[in-house]
Amino acid sequence: MTFETQRIAYFYFLAAVLLFALQVVFGLLSLAKYLGPDPLLGVMHFATTKAVHTNLLLVWCLTGFMGAAYYMVPDESRTEIYSPKLAYLQLGLWLTIGVVTIVGYLFGITEGRKLLEMPFPLKLGVVVVMGMFLFNILMTIRKANRWTTTEAVLIGGLASAALLFIPALLHFDNYTLDRYYRWWVVHLWVEGVWMLILAAMLAFLLIRLSGADREVMEKWLYVIVGLTFISGILGTGHHYYWIGVPRYWLFAGGFFSALEPLALFAMAVYAYNMLRRSGVSHPNTVALHWTIGSAVFSAIGGGILGFAHTWPQVNQWTHGTHITTMHGHMAFFGAYxxxxxxxxxxxxxxxxxxxDENAQSRLGIWAFWLMVSGMFGMTMALAAAGITQTYLERILGFGYLETQRMIQVHYLMWLTTGVIFATGVGAFVWNFARAGLPVRTVAESAASGPSAAARVGAV
Amino acid sequence: MTKADTRRFFVLGTLLCTVAFIVLTVDSHRTVVAREHSRALGDDVRRGLRVWGVYNCENCHTLLGEGSYYAPDLTQIVAQRGVPYLQAFLADPSAFYSEEEHRRLMPTLGLSAQEIDDAIAFLGWVGGIDTLGWPPRPIRVSGMPTRLPGTETASAASDPVTQGRQVFDATGCGACHSLEPGVMLVGPSLAGIARRAEERVQDAAYTGSAQDAEGYLRESIFEPSAFLAPPAGKHGTADGLSYMPGIYTNTLDPQAADELVAYLLTLQ
Known part of the structure; x- marks a missing residue:
């Protein structure tokens, strides 16, 4: 860490890690309900715990992204953050909105559009927070009058994410249109602009962890984000097949979303090549695990498992089954x-x-492998559940309820692997806590290894 | 290839795809709004969408296959179950399903009668959306497969009983009526229905107008509320309306009805 204000990131990361842990608690709670009967039926039924689970995911990932921006922008632009006060105020407001939203869900206050359930006034609050954030970041870059491609892609992604939140504020009486524009937020976030954030963070980490040549990295970064948008924008059509829009979406959605794996595979190949060419010279082995892991997992979860059910001829049978759950879990975990x-x-x-003792700790590595194997197992359990469900319910014509009873064994496996995953999350949280709170000044931290290496890598 | 080249690839590619996406969006939006089905969207449907949202329905159910996978898809539910049944069900789901048997149960949401009617209007409207043929086979809440796909034989195509069985499958009767003895889905099991129909027309408690088993089956299909077989509470509302949709006068042609009845009369 070179700049005093990069420390702001710590508090965003702290919030992100805690919200992540809470997300997993609500995930396990929802999962247990699949095995039923549910003792909490009258108190907190599945719709509530699931909405909390998915909303916390969005909140903690965005918190992490914003923290990442507060860490990366000073490094890339070689300056302090424009207003640390505004950054802390923004975090406070953001978390307040988050807490009010979640507590609201527990009391049944929701708009009920999946992933965008947040009541309208709170959505406006999100717009304000995003405005504060972008203002602060852009003023920082303006002050420095220096920016890199990596940070431009990051900020481009975050700004577009804010812009694409606007359709979430619109209401349509026609359910077809309601669905149509909902995907502008959800799909264009996770299979569009969030990928820019992912690619930029990946490039930043690879440059620092491997000391790879920045010109080469950024050249390929453009190829990756180019492929992302070429496939992802019209690929939105894979959500439009059956919602009541014209038939041409079957072709447009099928063709372009089938190209989506290209960007994800390009990313994995990119990460692999950079490390192979430049070698691994960084002491932070845990960060290295997560970086490579992310590139590989998003290629499998997003690329292969997404491709598996994106073609309309397949999707007509699998649409709305656990095939989607399978793809969603691994892709979201891997990428974001x-x-x-x-x-x-x-x-x-x-x-x-x-x-950086902490950064090389056995506990940190354990956290990685427990989460990775837990998530892999969950994906396998959901694949078995999804394929069986598709065959029994959609093709043979068993009722939904009968099918659910026949796939209970896969839910047991889902729960088992989910517990392994949660153990990994626990290890991660503990390792994070062990690192302790930030010390006061940069001078004290100047001696530490990773920041010195980071500076070398950044040159 | 230089960085400037790849930047051009990114900018041009993104621009082209964005323009194409916006053009398709304008066309789709206009097409959807101009449809007769969209213009038939009433206030009850509008309110029903709010009910659907406020009660967080899609965090358990799917609709048009979108939502969550904890509860059945509801795209065709109004056509499959009919309005009287759904009214009774939404008022108290626990009267129809048991957590012990089905492992999960819909919570009683405390919907008002108005909210229930609006939600059903909304679901009915969604059921009428042109989904390009999705789902390719009906998705049902409960029940066993009535027939495996691809096992239909052409040889007996002219036989009315075989034809009737196909009418039974195509009409979706199996969504509510099991063919296994003693299995109660929404409606009674149809195992042995021919024998029961025979007995029922002769029963003193019978108040319908059928004279024989065939007439009884016809009456049950076309005027399901004409007579509610005991225990009436299981199959109908307090207002004496059967849960069975009264739509078949309009949807079944006379020949199909003859074949269906011929088939049912074989279920001794």
Whole structure:
């Protein structure tokens, strides 16, 4: 860590890690309900716990992204953050909105559009927070009058994410249109502009962890984000097949979304090549695990498993089954959770100003492998559940309820692997806590290894 | 290839795809709004969408296959179950399903009668959306497969009983009526229905107008509320309306009805 204000990131990461842990608690709670009967039926039924689970995911990932921006922008633009006060105020407001939203859900206050359930006034609050954030970041870059491609892609992604939140504020009486514009937020976020954030964070980490040549990295970064948009924008059509829009979406959605794996595979190949060429010279082995893990997992979860059911002829049978759950879990974890965990473990020693002992700890590596194997197992369990469900319910014509009873064994496996995953999350949280709070000044932290290496890598 | 080249690839590619996406969006939006089905969207449907949202329905159910996978898809539910049944069900789901048997149960949401009617109007409207043929086979809440796909034989195509069985499958009767003895879905099991129909027309408690088993089956299909077989509470509302949709006068042609009845009369 070179700049005093990069420490702001620590507090964003702290919030992100805690919200991540809470997300997993609500995930396990929802999962247990699949095995039923549910003792909490009258108190907190599935719709509530699931909405909390998915909303916390969005909130903690965005918190991590914003923290990442507060860490990366000073490094890239070589300056302090424009207004640290505004950054802390923004975090406070953001978390307040988050807490009010979640508590609201527990009391049944919701708009009920999946992933965008947040009541309208709170959505306006989100717009305000995003405005504060972008203002602060852009003023920082303006002050420095220096910016890199990596940070431009990051900020481009975050600004577009804010812009694409606007359709979430619109209401349509026609359910077809309601669905149509909902995907502008959800799909164009996770399969569009969030990918820019992911690619930029990946490039930043690879440059620092491998000391790879920046010109080459950024050249390929453009190819990756180019492929992302070429496939992802019209690929939105894979959500439009059956919602009541004209038939041409079957072709447009099928063709372009089938190209989506290209960007994800390009990313994995990119990460692999950079490390192979430049070698691994960084002491933060845990961050390295997460970085490579993210590239690989998003290629499998987003690329292969997404491709598996994106073609309309397949999707007509699998649409609305656990095939989607399978793809969603691995893709989201691989792309957005893992890249956040990578930047958090990378930045932590610098932020806290302590040595990188923590960054190489066995516990940190255990956290990685437990989460990775847990998520892999969950994906397998959901694949078995989804394929069986598709065959029994959609093709043979068994009722939904009968099918659910026949796939209970896969739910047991889902629960078992989910517990393994949660253990990994626990290890991660404990390792994060062990790193301690940040020490006061940059001078004290100047001696620490990773920040010195980071500076070397950044040149 | 230089960085400037790849930047050009990114900018041009993104621009082209964005323009194409916006053009398709304008066309789709206009097409959807101009449809007769969209213009038939009433206030009850509008309110029903709010009910659907406020009660967080899609965090358990799917609709048009979108939502969550904890509860059945509801795209065709109004056509499959009919309005009287759904009214009774939404008022108290626990009267129809048991957590012990089905492992999960819909919570009683405390919907007002107005909210229930609006929600059903909304679901009915969604059921009428042109989904390009999705789902390719009906998705049902409960029940066993009535027939495996691809096992239909052409040889007996002219036989009315075989034809009737196909009418039974195509009409979706199996969504509510099991063919296994003693299995109660929404409606009674149809195992042995021919024998029961025979007995029922001769029963003193019978108040319908059928004279024989065939007439009884016809009456049950076309005027399901004409007579509610005991225990009436299981199959109908307090207002004496059967849960069975009264739509078949309009949807079944006379020949199909003959074949269906011929088939049912074989279920001794």
């Amino acid at each position: 959770a893992m890249i956040n965990l990578a930047i958090i473990t990378y930045a932590l020693p610098g932020c806290t100003g302590r040595s």
